Amino acid sequence: SQTIHQWPATLVQPVGSPLSLECTVEGTSNPNLYWYRQAAGRGLQLLFYSVGIGQISSEVPQNLSASRPQDRQFILSSKKLLLSDSGFYLCACSRGDEQFFGPGTRLTVL
Amino acid sequence: RKEVEQDPGPFNVPEGATVAFNCTYSNSASQSFFWYRQDCRKEPKLLMSVYSSGNEDGRFTAQLNRASQYISLLIRDSKLSDSATYLCVVIFSGSARQLTFGSGTQLTVLP
Numbered sequence: 467s468q469t470i471h472q473w474p475a476t477l478v479q480p481v482g483s484p485l486s487l488e489c490t491v492e493g494t495s496n497p498n499l500y501w502y503r504q505a506a507g508r509g510l511q512l513l514f515y516s517v518g519i520g521q522i523s524s525e526v527p528q529n530l531s532a533s534r535p536q537d538r539q540f541i542l543s544s545k546k547l548l549l550s551d552s553g554f555y556l557c558a559c560s561r562g563d564e565q566f567f568g569p570g571t572r573l574t575v576l
Numbered sequence: 577r578k579e580v581e582q583d584p585g586p587f588n589v590p591e592g593a594t595v596a597f598n599c600t601y602s603n604s605a606s607q608s609f610f611w612y613r614q615d616c617r618k619e620p621k622l623l624m625s626v627y628s629s630g631n632e633d634g635r636f637t638a639q640l641n642r643a644s645q646y647i648s649l650l651i652r653d654s655k656l657s658d659s660a661t662y663l664c665v666v667i668f669s670g671s672a673r674q675l676t677f678g679s680g681t682q683l684t685v686l687p
Contacts, residue, residue, distance in 0.1 A: 509680060564622055
């Protein structure tokens with residue numbers, strides 16, 4: 467079965483600073499990969515998904531971007547963070563219709 | 577109207593109780609349904625898929641009612657360790673297998 471790694475686990479960044487969150491997957495090849503954000507007390511919002519290297523689909527207009535430089539690597543970035551970017555960022559990988567999540571990165575923008 | 581709606585709770589029940597959660601979805605062409613469990617400050621974990629015929633896994637039973645567009649989760653003989661937020665998840669047809677999450681129902685099982 468697949469294992470999903472995310473780092474860092476927690477991050478505190480000032481407004482206007484850049485961001486790079488990394489997700490790597492083991493135990494599977496050519497996975498569909500996803501980035502979600504969960505704001506405090508709210509549901510999960512799909513940000514990006516990727517069906518292959520270099521293929522990124524964006525679900526909502528925002529201050530963030532994603533890249534997939536390798537088959538099992540998915541990166542979430544921002545050039546300038548906003549206060550509203552605070553949240554719990556989750557990377558997920560799918561097997562059929564089922565999705566499995568990494569441990570997440572908790573981002574606080576001050 | 578939200579695409580997937582759940583009663584946020586909280587549901588506070590004593591150990592041993594039976595508790596049921598419902599979830600409604602807006603798109604009649606939805607194709608796949610799941611329940612996830614999320615512990616505080618942790619990632620969601622797949623609890624069970626929901627099949628048209630209904631399915632059971634130990635103390636947990638999931639049902640799907642396509643005509644009324646709702647999904648249910650029944651937990652029997654609640655344990656303290658069942659305390660968590662339960663997320664209803666739907667894959668809508670034509671959505672490239674993207675999951676749409678409800679906001680979750682919070683359950684606390686009391687000793």
